[in-house]
Amino acid sequence: MYVALAVCCLAVFFSWLASIRRFRYGLFVSFFILGIFSALRYDFGTDYLTYVADFKYNESITFSTIIFDLEFTKEQGWAFFMKCFSPLGYIVFFGLLSVFICNTYYRLIKRYVPREYYWFATSIYVFNFNLFILQQSMIGQSFVMAICVNIFMKIDKLCTKNESVSTCSISKQSQIVVYGQSKKLQNTLPQRNINLDQILPIIGLLFVITTLHMSSVVMIPFLLLCFLPMQNDKLLGITMGILVIIAWVSSSFTQSLFQQFMVINVVSEYSDKYLMEDGMKFGIRRVFEYFPFILSIFYLCNDKIIEKRRQLVFMSMVSFVILPFASIMLLIARLAYYFDIFSIAAFPLVYQNIKIGFIRKCLIGLMLAINIYMWFYLITNDEWDGKFLEYRTFFSIL
Numbered sequence: 001m002y003v004a005l006a007v008c009c010l011a012v013f014f015s016w017l018a019s020i021r022r023f024r025y026g027l028f029v030s031f032f033i034l035g036i037f038s039a040l041r042y043d044f045g046t047d048y049l050t051y052v053a054d055f056k057y058n059e060s061i062t063f064s065t066i067i068f069d070l071e072f073t074k075e076q077g078w079a080f081f082m083k084c085f086s087p088l089g090y091i092v093f094f095g096l097l098s099v100f101i102c103n104t105y106y107r108l109i110k111r112y113v114p115r116e117y118y119w120f121a122t123s124i125y126v127f128n129f130n131l132f133i134l135q136q137s138m139i140g141q142s143f144v145m146a147i148c149v150n151i152f153m154k155i156d157k158l159c160t161k162n163e164s165v166s167t168c169s170i171s172k173q174s175q176i177v178v179y180g181q182s183k184k185l186q187n188t189l190p191q192r193n194i195n196l197d198q199i200l201p202i203i204g205l206l207f208v209i210t211t212l213h214m215s216s217v218v219m220i221p222f223l224l225l226c227f228l229p230m231q232n233d234k235l236l237g238i239t240m241g242i243l244v245i246i247a248w249v250s251s252s253f254t255q256s257l258f259q260q261f262m263v264i265n266v267v268s269e270y271s272d273k274y275l276m277e278d279g280m281k282f283g284i285r286r287v288f289e290y291f292p293f294i295l296s297i298f299y300l301c302n303d304k305i306i307e308k309r310r311q312l313v314f315m316s317m318v319s320f321v322i323l324p325f326a327s328i329m330l331l332i333a334r335l336a337y338y339f340d341i342f343s344i345a346a347f348p349l350v351y352q353n354i355k356i357g358f359i360r361k362c363l364i365g366l367m368l369a370i371n372i373y374m375w376f377y378l379i380t381n382d383e384w385d386g387k388f389l390e391y392r393t394f395f396s397i398l
Contacts, residue, residue, distance in 0.1 A: 003391035008126035016119035031106040038098035042394040045137020055090040077211025104146040117348035127371040129378040144213040237300035247324040293320040316346035
């Protein structure tokens with residue numbers, strides 16, 4: 001635990017130096033340190049050795065077995081991916097995944113977060129237990145989450161590159177152009193002339209990630225929606241708020257409904273592993289944890305915010321809608337992680353939008369205090385069987 005805490009604090013420190021312009025490469029050093037921590041780890045987290053066993057099993061079988069054996073009908077792509085790297089060994093394989101993941105979030109912050117908030121974005125990543133620390137255990141999903149973030153940035157880059165303000169319509173020449181619903185909208189909405197040959201690789205990649213981790217299917221509609229310009233942002237923000245209220249009110253009913261749904265083999269298999277023993281309580285801490293969501297609603301209602309930032313904030317808000325159902329089983333909470341990861345870049349933008357400096361600093365401090373408290377609470381929780389308390393490197397087994 002102390003090694004993990006020291007690494008997290010160092011990462012925030014160097015990103016803070018970058019924020020105050022004392023060290024130009026501070027953010028890079030922060031994620032370099034996090035990458036080293038991740039790449040060298042061994043048996044850190046509850047699922048690590050399970051992934052090691054899966055990797056060794058895939059070493060002993062052939063590609064044809066993976067492709068044609070019914071045993072691999074679920075997450076076949078992940079088994080195939082591990083088999084491709086089997087000559088390098090699981091240590092190198094996990095190390096390469098760690099480098100890819102840390103590089104992804106470094107670029108996410110670099111692309112969207114203002115320099116003065118680098119430290120805030122880094123602190124969200126390292127002190128939100130469900131992000132950096134838990135990712136050391138859920139290796140497969142962490143990899144797919146990073147791919148989803150890369151897809152989001154790729155879509156944003158394509159839309160920004162091919163964007164102009166004019167009347168929107170659908171082109172007949174192998175182009176997809178998003179259209180407005182009124183003359184007023186048509187005069188203001190950005191036109192996106194995106195070739196089909198630019199979209200098809202992304203659609204293909206979305207299909208691939210579902211074979212890497214089944215839960216990633218939840219991201220497909222949301223990532224595809226990123227091709228569309230956001231309209232009626234105020235209505236969207238209010239709708240998200242209403243959905244959260246409905247989600248909390250209906251979570252008990254959904255839990256009883258889910259218990260009947262668990263008869264399906266695939267769901268039953270996951271529920272046995274990820275079923276929650278006790279529900280989530282809506283206390284004062286939970287109210288504070290929803291402050292970023294409330295601020296995000298106001299952020300969406302701000303007409304001066306550029307569109308690509310609105311989409312980023314919207315993605316992070318989806319996790320708050322899913323969170324009430326996490327009391328059913330941990331698998332649903334894991335679906336929220338796909339959207340929670342966008343908070344790394346979204347929350348600094350949302351808090352930056354608060355005009356009164358004193359209130360902004362107090363709310364940032366409150367959020368960090370809750371994250372750090374929960375970090376210590378969860379890392380020492382008996383639920384993990386002490387798997388996050390001791391940091392070991394692979395040198396201990398060589």
